Amino acid sequence: AKEMGGNNYQFYTAAMNERLGERMLIENALRTALERREFVLHYQPQVDIASGRIVGLEALIRWQHPELGMVAPNRFIPLAEETGLILPVGAWVLRTACEQLMAWRADGRRDLRVAVNVSARQMAEQDFVQSVADVLAATGVPPHCIELELTESQVMSDVEHAIAVMHELKKLGVQLAIDDFGTGYSSLAHLKRFEVDVLKIDQTFVRDLTVDPDDAAIVTTIIALAANLGLEVISEGVETREQLAFLRQHGCQQMQGYYFSRPLPAAALEAVLRDNDGL
Ligand code: C2E
Ligand code: CA
Ligand code: CA
Ligand code: CA
Numbered sequence: 001a002k003e004m005g006g007n008n009y010q011f012y013t014a015a016m017n018e019r020l021g022e023r024m025l026i027e028n029a030l031r032t033a034l035e036r037r038e039f040v041l042h043y044q045p046q047v048d049i050a051s052g053r054i055v056g057l058e059a060l061i062r063w064q065h066p067e068l069g070m071v072a073p074n075r076f077i078p079l080a081e082e083t084g085l086i087l088p089v090g091a092w093v094l095r096t097a098c099e100q101l102m103a104w105r106a107d108g109r110r111d112l113r114v115a116v117n118v119s120a121r122q123m124a125e126q127d128f129v130q131s132v133a134d135v136l137a138a139t140g141v142p143p144h145c146i147e148l149e150l151t152e153s154q155v156m157s158d159v160e161h162a163i164a165v166m167h168e169l170k171k172l173g174v175q176l177a178i179d180d181f182g183t184g185y186s187s188l189a190h191l192k193r194f195e196v197d198v199l200k201i202d203q204t205f206v207r208d209l210t211v212d213p214d215d216a217a218i219v220t221t222i223i224a225l226a227a228n229l230g231l232e233v234i235s236e237g238v239e240t241r242e243q244l245a246f247l248r249q250h251g252c253q254q255m256q257g258y259y260f261s262r263p264l265p266a267a268a269l270e271a272v273l274r275d276n277d278g279l
Contacts (some may be wrong), residue, residue, distance in 0.1 A: 012239065022080065029065055030076055030085055034092060038055045039063055041096050042263035045272060046115070046234060046256045048249050054272070056113040058256065059097040061089070081121045090122040091131060098146065100266055105145075109273065114149040115177060116158040120154035124161070129168040132229075136172065143173030149200065150176065150185025163193050170195045184223055191229065199226045203237025203257070210242045211277045220250045227251060 009085035033039060040060055063071040077118060080086040094116050101114045124127055137141055148169060155162040155178065166176055177198035178186075183203055186194075201222050205215045221236070226233035235247050238257030261272055 002078045017177065025078055026068070026071065026076055027083060029068060030080060030083070030110070033063060033065070034088055037091065038065055039089070040265065041093065041100065042265055043100075043114070043269050044256055044263035045261045045269075045276075046110055046113075046254055047260050048254055049244070050253060051120065052276070054276045055111070057116070057269070058115040058149070058263070059100075061093055061117075067213055077119065081119055084121065086119045086121045087125065088090060091135075094132065095137050098135055102139055102264075104273075106224065113145050113147055113175065115149050119177065120157060123128060123150065123165055125159075129165060129172070132169065132174065133172055136174075144175060147175035147177050147198065149179040151179045152181050152185075152186055156184045156186055156190070156254045157193065158272075159190055162179060163195075164197045182209055182218055183204070188225075191225075196231065198232040201235045201252070203235075205236045206235050206257070207246075209240075209246055210240075216246070219247070219252075223247075223250050223252050225277055 041059045041060050042056040043059055045054040046058060047053070048055045051259050061073055061077075063073075063076055065071055077086065092115040097114045097116050098107075101112060118147055125131075134149070135141075136146070148160070150166075162226055169176060175198065176194075177200050178194065179200045180202040181199045183202045189272060199222060203218055205218050205222075208215045209219055210216070223233050232254065233252055234254035234256060235243075236251050236256050238244055238247065238255045238259045240259060243257075244259060264272065
């Protein structure tokens with residue numbers, strides 16, 4: 001048993017070292033990723049079910065590293081937050097999404113809206129609202145065509161500050177969405193004070209919607225809540241016809257998920273947008 005323990009100890013140390021090594025590797029690579037232009041934005045359609053039209057696109061960051069390959073956001077966004085690198089990265093995301101939207105608008109797509117994820121760390125910065133205003137001014141994007149997604153847990157981690165920031169952002173004219181809604185424990189009293197336009201139902205509730213009565217109950221409750229508060233509601237992670245049918249039947253107007261399209265590079269999305277024109 002003693003020997004086993006020794007081995008286990010060594011095993012865990014090696015595993016921990018490896019993880020630490022990977023972490024340091026990613027962290028170092030992350031520091032130079034922006035200047036080496038290794039990030040790219042993909043865009044995932046948000047569909048209005050009644051009309052079948054693509055009304056919005058969520059910008060999702062992708063990191064293509066020459067040796068590490070494609071690094072998923074879940075592997076580097078948390079690290080970028082810890083190190084503060086999310087500040088320049090987040091600024092790049094917003095700027096790039098605005099520039100892309102302007103390119104689409106110049107192509108005649110004037111009804112599109114682009115949704116951009118904002119991390120807790122960005123929102124905590126003193127000059128965050130000013131930096132958003134600067135990007136809007138520099139790119140000429142109409143503010144109402146930009147939607148900022150704040151996760152429910154990030155808003156709830158400092159409610160008073162979040163409410164103040166949301167108020168300032170609304171003054172700029174941007175749209176606000178609460179991402180991952182249903183996972184972050186906001187009370188109804190708080191929700192009433194959030195100046196948001198959209199609730200995004202978290203995909204963990206959508207996944208088993210058609211088989212798990214609890215998930216079905218949560219989803220229908222969020223849809224009703226949004227309707228009663230006069231908010232838009234969108235479901236993320238819609239993958240099947242059955243999920244779509246359930247959501248439509250319960251009054252969810254907007255959906256996003258692999259059923260419609262995976263997130264795609266801007267160039268590949270052109271074809272999807274053209275197809276959608278034909279509807
Ligand atoms: P999120 O904001 O909740 O984004 C939704 C995630 O679900 C995306 O993963 C998307 O690709 C994925 N997804 C979309 N449709 C489906 C579906 O039908 N089924 C399933 N299973 N998944 C679907 P992704 O792109 O890997 O991003 C993961 C998370 O990383 C995002 O979650 C967001 O929290 C963060 N993230 C991504 N891009 C950015 C960014 O530019 N800035 C910040 N701060 N965070 C970002
Ligand atoms: Ca999101
Ligand atoms: Ca989400
Ligand atoms: Ca999520």
